[in-house]
Amino acid sequence: MAPVTIYLSAYCPFCHRAVALLEQKGASYESISVDGKPDLRQFMTEKAGSHTVPQIWVGDTHVGGCDDLFALERAGKLEPLLAGDK
Known part of the structure; x- marks a missing residue:
């Protein structure tokens, strides 16, 4: 899997949603x-x-x-990106 880096803030609901999607996909970040x-x-x-x-x-x-991130998921492009298949 490709390495994922996420800059975030503890009180940001969008950050929590993004992290939840990454975790759902099994991505380490x-x-x-x-x-x-x-x-x-x-x-x-x-x-x-x-x-x-x-x-x-x-x-x-x-x-x-x-x-x-969610747009990539809806388009079916997130998993290939996470797999390193740009």
Whole structure:
């Protein structure tokens, strides 16, 4: 499986939904909390081009946020991406 990285905040319901979907798919992921870490949030913003959480990467592919992750799932593209089949 491709490595998954998710930048998130503890109080973000969209973050919780994204994590739940990743867990449902059996994906292992690294979660990085940006709570109270302005330098880390700035790094995430520069890397993602967005300041909102969650921001999700599967391997080197920037997925985007929760809605983007669920759109991939609906399109049948999430599992191949997680499997490393871009």
